[in-house]
Amino acid sequence: MLSRVASHLYWMSRYLERAENMARILDVTQSLAMLDRSADSGGAMTPIVITEAQTEFAETKLPATYANVIAFLAWDKKHPSSIRNCFEATRENARAVRGSITSEMWENINDTWLAMQDKMQMIDPLMTGNEFFEWVKERSHLFRGVTFATARRDQPYHFTRLGTFIERADNTARILNVKYAEESPDTFDETEEDKETDYYRLSAVLRSVSALEAYRDTYRDVIDARRVAEIMIFDDKLPRSLRYCLDEATKCLDDLPKDSGRIPRRIASEINAKLRYGTVDEVFDYGLKRYLADFLVDMERLGTAVNTAYMELH
Amino acid sequence: MQAITPPPVSHFDEMLTWSGASPSHLQSQFQTQLQHFGGATLDAPPAGQSQSQSQSQTLGPREHYVPYGNWLADTPSASLTQRRAQADLLFRRIGITFTVYGEEGGTERLIPSDVIPRIITADEWAYLERGLTQRVTAINKFLADIYHDQAILKAGLIPREQIEGNSQFQTKMVGVKVPHGTYASITGVDIVRNNDGKYYVLEDNLRVPSGVSYMLMNRKMMMRLFPELFLRQTVRPVEHYPALLLQTLRESTDIDNPTVVLLTPGRFNSAYFEHTFLAQQMGVELVEGQDLFVKDDRVYMRTTSGSQRVDVMYRRLDDTFLDPLAFNPDSALGVPGLFQAYAKGNIVICNAIGTGVADDKSIYPYVPDMIKFYLNEEPILNNVQTYQCRKPADLSYVLANMKDLVVKEVHGAGGYGMLVGPASTAKEVEDFAAIVKANPSNYIAQPTLSLSSCPTFVESGIAPRHIDLRPFVLTGREVRMVPGGLTRVALREGSLVVNSSQGGGTKDTWVLGDSGETLAASPAKEGK
Numbered sequence: 001m002l003s004r005v006a007s008h009l010y011w012m013s014r015y016l017e018r019a020e021n022m023a024r025i026l027d028v029t030q031s032l033a034m035l036d037r038s039a040d041s042g043g044a045m046t047p048i049v050i051t052e053a054q055t056e057f058a059e060t061k062l063p064a065t066y067a068n069v070i071a072f073l074a075w076d077k078k079h080p081s082s083i084r085n086c087f088e089a090t091r092e093n094a095r096a097v098r099g100s101i102t103s104e105m106w107e108n109i110n111d112t113w114l115a116m117q118d119k120m121q122m123i124d125p126l127m128t129g130n131e132f133f134e135w136v137k138e139r140s141h142l143f144r145g146v147t148f149a150t151a152r153r154d155q156p157y158h159f160t161r162l163g164t165f166i167e168r169a170d171n172t173a174r175i176l177n178v179k180y181a182e183e184s185p186d187t188f189d190e191t192e193e194d195k196e197t198d199y200y201r202l203s204a205v206l207r208s209v210s211a212l213e214a215y216r217d218t219y220r221d222v223i224d225a226r227r228v229a230e231i232m233i234f235d236d237k238l239p240r241s242l243r244y245c246l247d248e249a250t251k252c253l254d255d256l257p258k259d260s261g262r263i264p265r266r267i268a269s270e271i272n273a274k275l276r277y278g279t280v281d282e283v284f285d286y287g288l289k290r291y292l293a294d295f296l297v298d299m300e301r302l303g304t305a306v307n308t309a310y311m312e313l314h
Numbered sequence: 315m316q317a318i319t320p321p322p323v324s325h326f327d328e329m330l331t332w333s334g335a336s337p338s339h340l341q342s343q344f345q346t347q348l349q350h351f352g353g354a355t356l357d358a359p360p361a362g363q364s365q366s367q368s369q370s371q372t373l374g375p376r377e378h379y380v381p382y383g384n385w386l387a388d389t390p391s392a393s394l395t396q397r398r399a400q401a402d403l404l405f406r407r408i409g410i411t412f413t414v415y416g417e418e419g420g421t422e423r424l425i426p427s428d429v430i431p432r433i434i435t436a437d438e439w440a441y442l443e444r445g446l447t448q449r450v451t452a453i454n455k456f457l458a459d460i461y462h463d464q465a466i467l468k469a470g471l472i473p474r475e476q477i478e479g480n481s482q483f484q485t486k487m488v489g490v491k492v493p494h495g496t497y498a499s500i501t502g503v504d505i506v507r508n509n510d511g512k513y514y515v516l517e518d519n520l521r522v523p524s525g526v527s528y529m530l531m532n533r534k535m536m537m538r539l540f541p542e543l544f545l546r547q548t549v550r551p552v553e554h555y556p557a558l559l560l561q562t563l564r565e566s567t568d569i570d571n572p573t574v575v576l577l578t579p580g581r582f583n584s585a586y587f588e589h590t591f592l593a594q595q596m597g598v599e600l601v602e603g604q605d606l607f608v609k610d611d612r613v614y615m616r617t618t619s620g621s622q623r624v625d626v627m628y629r630r631l632d633d634t635f636l637d638p639l640a641f642n643p644d645s646a647l648g649v650p651g652l653f654q655a656y657a658k659g660n661i662v663i664c665n666a667i668g669t670g671v672a673d674d675k676s677i678y679p680y681v682p683d684m685i686k687f688y689l690n691e692e693p694i695l696n697n698v699q700t701y702q703c704r705k706p707a708d709l710s711y712v713l714a715n716m717k718d719l720v721v722k723e724v725h726g727a728g729g730y731g732m733l734v735g736p737a738s739t740a741k742e743v744e745d746f747a748a749i750v751k752a753n754p755s756n757y758i759a760q761p762t763l764s765l766s767s768c769p770t771f772v773e774s775g776i777a778p779r780h781i782d783l784r785p786f787v788l789t790g791r792e793v794r795m796v797p798g799g800l801t802r803v804a805l806r807e808g809s810l811v812v813n814s815s816q817g818g819g820t821k822d823t824w825v826l827g828d829s830g831e832t833l834a835a836s837p838a839k840e841g842k
Contacts, residue, residue: 001618002601004602095581096580098590107407257620259619
């Protein structure tokens with residue numbers, strides 16, 4: 001399989017996953033906006049911080065209101081990771097290799113982009129609502145479903161999935177990082193009022209990774225910050241947890257050419273081992289913020305190694 | 315109800331005829347249906363038609379169009395409108411687009427696909443197929459000859475400077491051995507039908523002819539939207555084109571089980587959809603220049619498990635971009651060192667480098683001579699009468715009759731540097747004559763052809779529009795083609811420009827099974 005094709009497939013699914021994650025973050029942001037009692041709506045900047053878009057947003061010179069932030073992250077043509085641009089990048093990458101994916105996969109992505117263009121005409125960015133975010137998630141779900149149901153389990157399939165899980169792990173770590181790192185140190189001594197707000201914030205975090213039901217099933221107890229971190233980092237059955245993403249990424253790498261993949265496979269196994277054999281107590285002792293920062297650095301190393309091993313045009 | 319605009323008498327219409335060519339009972343039958351269908355007044359030619367047409371002449375479908383005509387007349391226009399919309403949606407969804415240059419790095423557009431087919435009888439196709447085989451065979455022999463022995467030049471049939479002074483003649487190719495002497499593996503021959511009812515070859519496209527994917531997609535769309543039509547008549551299939559193409563490419567080398575790739579300039583190229591489509595249909599890698607490299611005069615592609623040798627390349631990139639070391643040094647699309655590998659016989663490139671010299675307008679007039687010289691046969695297909703202004707007798711004829719002729723620059727393309735006599739003022743003709751006189755050898759002239767028309771959906775209903783035909787001829791160990799080709803249609807009224815970038819569309823092209831037998835009994839048969 002051509003290196004360039006592998007690269008396009010990998011980025012195709014990374015961008016699609018990024019679009020979905022952005023929609024998840026914005027959806028939750030919007031519901032939290034309704035709870036935000038502070039006058040300066042400081043929480044509005046959270047999605048900007050999660051996606052590291054501070055510089056790009058500052059350039060717009062817009063006030064940091066919820067509506068402006070959501071419009072920017074969903075639609076802005078100048079922001080490389082806006083949902084609009086992620087969908088376009090997904091489609092452009094797919095178009096470059098449309099011969100290497102099934103026609104159903106291509107038609108699904110092309111349809112998404114065509115519909116997105118209609119939505120750009122129809123939706124007022126400042127009024128972007130839950131319906132749009134649901135649609136974005138649905139398009140992403142549909143593509144994964146089509147891929148699952150139509151693609152041969154050979155290299156294009158494995159590169160497509162690898163992109164999904166590397167992007168998703170990165171994203172889950174960022175959501176967690178902001179929730180815990182911004183608000184307070186890693187100790188949680190909060191007032192009663194804070195705790196009440198926190199309940200909504202924590203359940204919002206869980207909802208953003210579709211883990212609220214899983215949390216209830218697993219703990220059958222009140223929502224507690226430590227357990228939220230535990231399920232999102234270590235749960236081996238939750239499809240958006242770090243552990244699950246790394247399990248899957250490791251499997252994808254195992255199915256790719258082994259000789260050229262030695263280094264990315266080693267790095268993925270190292271990260272995976274930390275998740276497999278770690279506990280939430282260790283994480284909090286070490287410091288959650290530091291732990292997640294390390295994890296993001298590890299993921300960047302993995303991304304670079306994947307690129308060097310399979311996609312660089314030496 | 316859709317109204318059908320009848321064709322003017324000055325054109326040959328593929329479907330409808332005013333004359334007695336179709337049996338009278340068919341005429342009256344069809345007319346009844348047409349009136350029922352569109353309410354068009356058809357018993358008299360429209361106002362302004364030539365007087366040669368008598369009031370008694372009526373409009374009817376040609377015999378091979380009767381089953382389709384019946385179907386068209388019977389189908390409610392709402393159903394047609396709905397299915398036309400479905401066709402548009404299908405093309406948009408599948409992303410069958412071409413790129414228009416110049417707007418923000420290229421904008422994707424759809425090529426309009428008309429749902430009224432162009433139908434060719436079995437006998438006519440048999441004739442075209444024979445003629446195309448003969449023509450392409452002779453052109454391949456010509457290319458092998460001019461890059462080696464140059465017998466045709468020695469025999470004095472073509473002046474040496476016509477070849478060696480031609481910018482498309484690749485001097486680097488002289489003496490380079492091309493496997494089996496096949497230079498043009500894929501040829502797209504542009505054919506039109508004039509108002510005399512005869513077919514003429516307008517151009518032989520020997521470089522990187524495109525359009526075959528639209529031929530295939532048109533058929534797929536028609537079969538999906540109008541399955542009942544394919545039960546009425548036997549339409550010969552075209553879907554095996556990619557298989558024939560792959561066979562042709564594999565046969566271009568003597569290596570067993572060769573690795574074949576398709577080289578594209580990339581996704582900003584106007585024909586990118588076609589490149590991806592053909593690569594996918596053939597199951598070969600679609601590569602860009604950056605995916606390939608040359609080492610020790612061998613060509614490799616970069617893959618996720620290391621480098622892999624390439625044996626055959628179907629290139630969709632012009633000669634000059636193929637190798638910056640051998641041709642245009644600024645080309646970022648090609649592969650450095652490719653030519654050297656090619657010249658050593660380590661890779662086959664299809665079409666071969668340097669085929670453009672044979673589809674140049676200055677060489678076109680010699681194709682009938684090539685057929686006689688190499689094959690010792692009479693040409694089957696007609697060339698358009700071409701006057702070469704470098705010959706004194708031709709020049710004086712051209713100067714005297716310029717207002718009736720089309721005068722073209724020999725290396726010109728895209729409608730530049732040419733004069734369409736009938737569409738020009740006396741002043742323009744006079745000015746152009748001065749230009750031709752100053753440099754006669756740079757010009758050729760041809761009579762103005764009147765392209766045949768075919769009923770086509772337009773805003774006002776169904777009206778005649780001019781069409782051409784591009785069959786795709788494959789040369790491997792033998793010459794093969796799928797029946798038909800791409801029919802392009804000029805969608806603007808009166809326009810002769812079928813090019814997709816200038817408002818052209820396409821039609822499905824049907825070649826009927828033997829003698830146009832209809833499967834289902836139709837009333838038309840009863841009269842026989």
